Amino acid sequence: MIEDKNQQKTQLSDLGEFGLIDHLTKNFKINHKSTIKSIGDDAAVLDFKDKKIVVTTDLLVEGVHFDLSYMPLKHLGYKSVIVNLSDIFAMNAKATQITVSIAVSNRFPLEALEDLYAGIETAAKIYNIDVVGGDTTSSTTGLLISVTAIGEVENNNEVYREGAKPSDLLVVTGDLGAAYMGLQVLEREKEVYKVNPNSQPDLEAYSYIIERQLKPEARKDIIKLLKDLDVKPSSMIDISDGLSSEIIHLCKHSKVGCDLYEEKIPLDPQVISTCEEFNIDSTTVALNGGEDYELLFTISQDDYSKIKANPNFTVIGYMKEAQAGMHLVTRADTKIPIKAQGWKNFNA
Amino acid sequence: MIEDKNQQKTQLSDLGEFGLIDHLTKNFKINHKSTIKSIGDDAAVLDFKDKKIVVTTDLLVEGVHFDLSYMPLKHLGYKSVIVNLSDIFAMNAKATQITVSIAVSNRFPLEALEDLYAGIETAAKIYNIDVVGGDTTSSTTGLLISVTAIGEVENNNEVYREGAKPSDLLVVTGDLGAAYMGLQVLEREKEVYKVNPNSQPDLEAYSYIIERQLKPEARKDIIKLLKDLDVKPSSMIDISDGLSSEIIHLCKHSKVGCDLYEEKIPLDPQVISTCEEFNIDSTTVALNGGEDYELLFTISQDDYSKIKANPNFTVIGYMKEAQAGMHLVTRADTKIPIKAQGWKNFNA
Structure with missing residues (x-):
């Protein structure tokens, strides 16, 4: 048989926004006790008891931060999580949850977003992070990923950019x-x-x-x-x-x-x-x-x-x-x- | 005197990324005790003691969610905060902090972003929210705003989408x-x-x-x-x-x-x-x-x-x-x- 190089791709419009989010996030598991409510409500609910919470956010834009001609989408998903976790670790904190929002033009079929989310899921698994929310929307051009990461730190263990002393x-x-x-x-x-x-x-x-x-x-x-x-x-x-x-x-x-x-x-x-x-x-x-x-x-x-x-x-x-x-x-x-x-x- | 309709506009490239963030956020005041560390480090640090935390995020894309031909930038900034706060309130929670990330093409001069942030600042003041972080980056086309809102709720006061009973x-x-x-x-x-x-x-x-x-x-x-x-x-x-x-x-x-x-x-x-x-x-x-x-x-x-x-x-x-x-x-x-x-x- 001759290989069919034009495999059927699924158009995003076939799923609708809610269907798309459900589809892309259905494999995400919750691992943290602090995650009380995850994806599926107006907001996620988190319970950190008596710890401090750290929050950071980063925006990755196609053509500015990444070039899809050599960046596989799975790697891009992985990297978009990593750049945020790095900021949490830089506070001497433990990363616990992320939200992931994407804006995507209709030149991307569903399979492309599945690759992107497979990378996000892999990073979430390896770094033990719960994906607790996000937003999926269309864009007029290109792909944009916005990740917010949340972490926790025992009181007085947080480390800032300030605090270095002469001779350190x-x-x-x-x-x-x-x-x-x-x-x-x-x-x-x-x-x-x-x-x-x-x-x-x-x-x-x-x-x-x-x-x-x-x-x-x-x-x-x-x-x-x-x-x-x-x-x-x-x-x-x-x-x-x-x-x-x-x-x-x-x-x-x-x-x-x-x-x-x-x-x-x-x-x-x-x-x-x-x-x-x-x-x-x-x-x-x-x-x-x-x-x-x-x-x-x-x-x-x-x-x-x-x-x-x-x-x-x-x-x-x-x-x-x-x-x-x-x-x-x-x-x-x-x-x-x-x-x-x-x-x-x-x-x- | 003849009015100068071509007022000098400031190019974003004149400021650089760090200068731009500092410039746009210099008027933001911190009002919440839970905001321990705001803009200016790898992450914000928040302390909610024994309350639950709610987190939500939304992405607004030019040409999809707004049309700048009739949406003034100040209103857009205001609205981008409101849509997120609305999700926090829908959890029966109090909104306390937001992060704001924007991707912007170089067709926007600094003055346009000042208008956008003036709207964000107004919403933050009226709704008593601390702006604790964000990211500012260039885009190849158009304007995109990603807001993450954080709120707090006393234990057992949170309200979900589930919970309605027949006859309610x-x-x-x-x-x-x-x-x-x-x-x-x-x-x-x-x-x-x-x-x-x-x-x-x-x-x-x-x-x-x-x-x-x-x-x-x-x-x-x-x-x-x-x-x-x-x-x-x-x-x-x-x-x-x-x-x-x-x-x-x-x-x-x-x-x-x-x-x-x-x-x-x-x-x-x-x-x-x-x-x-x-x-x-x-x-x-x-x-x-x-x-x-x-x-x-x-x-x-x-x-x-x-x-x-x-x-x-x-x-x-x-x-x-x-x-x-x-x-x-x-x-x-x-x-x-x-x-x-x-x-x-x-x-x-």
């Missing part, structure tokens, strides 16, 4: 710059594909950095680890816009300065080799690339012994008095002011 | 159909304007219905009133999609049937006269028009004496056993099954 150590989890370099590879492949749609790309050598771009993870494990190590950071933020931008946030909110050591910035070997291939400075990528979803935090020097042996953590600098300013100390031992100039202007 | 009375607040007829007038004026841009519309006769469309209110007052009257509804929902659709939701969730009396449906005289002018059946408008943001609820017959003298409430029917079905009892005393067919098919 600046610590980062994981490694930096990979998501940005993954994007560069994907965009190069897209250009190659445009010229020759039959080309078969071999992306084996870029597997780590592409995964960091298409299927990032949020550092839930770090929140547990910090608790187990009995370390409460003095300030914390997640790295979504790039190390420079996040350091500036911590310093401004905490009213301190900072020395960041270039040689200490953790880079994966694949980031280094791909930067060489693209003739891009790897430090610049780490500082300005963004989308790493690692955690950046400060701790008292007294806590150094608790984290020093752990491979998840790299001490990359220390905080100073505000008037000392924020500087990158280069390998050549020169000091360059840290600015959030964005990618293009950084070397200007 | 069906009660609605205010009057119905006005927002839909306001939209019809505005769309007619838009067509007139296209033909003759110099026409000066006289909309005096439609002031109430246009206000219901452009600047709706949510029934915060009803939640207080029900408490003062010591009435806890057995089920409740807000009227966003039209009376038919909401009755079906209550009946399905509560596993009951319903008789709705056509002659009891509350209509404003302006709705009746405009329906006559447009040659549309006013009952059909009330049943299917939507965007009324009134509350629809059921109460035990024992509570009837508490609400009967109050002009805010109209008893429009009563609940029956599920097998009796859901019916509209017409003025001619015939029974028509209630269906959520949407506007166009209702008379088919």
Whole structure:
């Protein structure tokens, strides 16, 4: 038999709004005692007893935050959850619930939204999150996803961007710059594909950095680890816009300065080799690339012994008095002011 | 002096994302003790002690939910808050915080977003809500607003869509159909304007219905009133999609049937006269028009004496056993099954 390449697709209009929500969310399970009422009423009802609640929201727009020519919808659904959970973890909190709203044009068949929700469901399962609400609507063009994440934290355990003190150590989890370099590879492949749609790309050598771009993870494990190590950071933020931008946030909110050591910035070997291939400075990528979803935090020097042996953590600098300013100390031992100039202007 | 009609507009790119959020939210004040940390960190932190929390979210898309040719941006900002608060009140809860995310194309100058946020700020002030977070991003086309609202309710005071019992009375607040007829007038004026841009519309006769469309209110007052009257509804929902659709939701969730009396449906005289002018059946408008943001609820017959003298409430029917079905009892005393067919098919 000849394969039917034009499989029947289901039009969204066949289901209607209520039918669509029911269909897409029917597999979502409730796991948290705090979720009293989930999808299906005017609002969700949550009960956190005597804990504090943290709330964050992010909007992902097609053509701005993602390109469906290389971002599979399942990965997009997964990533849209991750970017929000990362903000909850950056408060030293446990993520418990999300709401997911999407606006979608009628160029997407039902099967596309099923893929998107499969990714959302996978993230919800892995991170143990209840999906408790949302809204599904049509858009005149493109796809847009709005996620709100809710979490809980024991009183006095919450960590803000403010709170860092001079002489505190600046610590980062994981490694930096990979998501940005993954994007560069994907965009190069897209250009190659445009010229020759039959080309078969071999992306084996870029597997780590592409995964960091298409299927990032949020550092839930770090929140547990910090608790187990009995370390409460003095300030914390997640790295979504790039190390420079996040350091500036911590310093401004905490009213301190900072020395960041270039040689200490953790880079994966694949980031280094791909930067060489693209003739891009790897430090610049780490500082300005963004989308790493690692955690950046400060701790008292007294806590150094608790984290020093752990491979998840790299001490990359220390905080100073505000008037000392924020500087990158280069390998050549020169000091360059840290600015959030964005990618293009950084070397200007 | 000749008036300068080309006032200098500020491009969004001049401010950058962080500057834009700071600029637009600098006037927002915090009024709730439960708001521990607001805009400016990875997430907001809220503390509700021993109350339950309710959460709802809605997405408003240009070209789908609003038309900027007759919807002023300030009103749009106001309405985007109202539609969410209405869902919180429909849980018998108090609204306390919102997050607001917008995606906006670069055809909007800063001044347009200032108008939008002025409307959001006005709604926040009038309804005593703290704006605690959000996201501002670019879009490739048009404007999109995503609002998440959070509220609190004393334990056991929450009211769901389920809970109505046979013989319970069906009660609605205010009057119905006005927002839909306001939209019809505005769309007619838009067509007139296209033909003759110099026409000066006289909309005096439609002031109430246009206000219901452009600047709706949510029934915060009803939640207080029900408490003062010591009435806890057995089920409740807000009227966003039209009376038919909401009755079906209550009946399905509560596993009951319903008789709705056509002659009891509350209509404003302006709705009746405009329906006559447009040659549309006013009952059909009330049943299917939507965007009324009134509350629809059921109460035990024992509570009837508490609400009967109050002009805010109209008893429009009563609940029956599920097998009796859901019916509209017409003025001619015939029974028509209630269906959520949407506007166009209702008379088919």
